[in-house]
Amino acid sequence: MRRINIAIDGPSAAGKSTIAKRVAKELGYVHLDTGAMYRCIGLKCRLTAIDLDDEAMMKEMLSQTEIELTADGKVFLDGKDVSMDIRTEESSMWASNVSTRSVVRSDLVSRQQKMALAKGFVMDGRDIGTVVLKDAELKIFQTASVEARAKRRFLENQAKGMEADYEAIYRDIERRDYQDTHREHSPLSKAEDAILIDTSDLSIDEVTAKILKLAYEAMEQ
Numbered sequence: 001m002r003r004i005n006i007a008i009d010g011p012s013a014a015g016k017s018t019i020a021k022r023v024a025k026e027l028g029y030v031h032l033d034t035g036a037m038y039r040c041i042g043l044k045c046r047l048t049a050i051d052l053d054d055e056a057m058m059k060e061m062l063s064q065t066e067i068e069l070t071a072d073g074k075v076f077l078d079g080k081d082v083s084m085d086i087r088t089e090e091s092s093m094w095a096s097n098v099s100t101r102s103v104v105r106s107d108l109v110s111r112q113q114k115m116a117l118a119k120g121f122v123m124d125g126r127d128i129g130t131v132v133l134k135d136a137e138l139k140i141f142q143t144a145s146v147e148a149r150a151k152r153r154f155l156e157n158q159a160k161g162m163e164a165d166y167e168a169i170y171r172d173i174e175r176r177d178y179q180d181t182h183r184e185h186s187p188l189s190k191a192e193d194a195i196l197i198d199t200s201d202l203s204i205d206e207v208t209a210k211i212l213k214l215a216y217e218a219m220e221q
């Protein structure tokens, strides 16, 4: 069976990373959570108070930024473990803000494309099927209602011992949905050849099984 690349796109908190991780594990592939990369840049911009509109400074900052995603799900920014820091609601908004900047997008897209040359990647994000891996052998657009997504994020935060306010999470998801789908550069949209999966009423196991079936079919083509 040939090695393929799998693109999973969709709105915030649709469970893309959870599913992508599971699918990658089953296939012995590498999972790349591209949202974590935007979160790292958002965190760095917040901490350094850099002017997001200063393209030259942003370019310089990007050229000096190292992001490492480990196989066990840890995220390192310039050598520091930021796995928890990048997951707060404030960091989510910063990630969404920096992701509107073309200078950030082109830098991260090129890093992602270089990594995926080897094939055997399950990449999740917003623009994987439409921009990063236009030629991915399997493209999924994974979505769920705002209610289902807010409920999942609420339970997830609670389980992690993080602050959990359902109403605030719901509003934040709505705000990010708007920003991610209305931005000028690579707005979130379903690739024409992506398969739509609405996970509102599906379990993690059911979604994983669906995607694995599609993956094995794509590998055999």
Ligand code: DC
Binding pocket: 012, 013, 034, 035, 036, 038, 039, 092, 095, 096, 099, 124, 125, 126, 127, 128, 176, 180
């Ligand atoms: O998937 P996530 O919630 O961790 O992503 C954080 C933000 O990064 C999200 O609001 C949109 C942005 N993003 C993006 O623009 N393109 C990607 N490929 C991944 C994430």
